[in-house]
Amino acid sequence: MHLEIITPDQKVFEGEVSEATFPGADGSFQVLKNHAALISALEKGAVSYTTTEGQKSLVVDGGVVEVNDNKIIVLAEKVVD
16 A cells, blocks of 8 residues: 655655554554555644554654545644644
């Protein structure tokens, strides 16, 4: 799957992942290959994803995620250090 994490001022991550977990407005959820299309609001929390280099994680301060045809786009309000 292709994942892009974007804030208003920068592209934080772009690459291939095998899974991703998001802090949804109604609770945390995971996206795997061939997931059904969805759009969800994000709460403040950890976004984690697995690349060929291993698992990575970052904290977003709200935003929106869209999943469609094995492409995931995260529009984060900001990434918290």
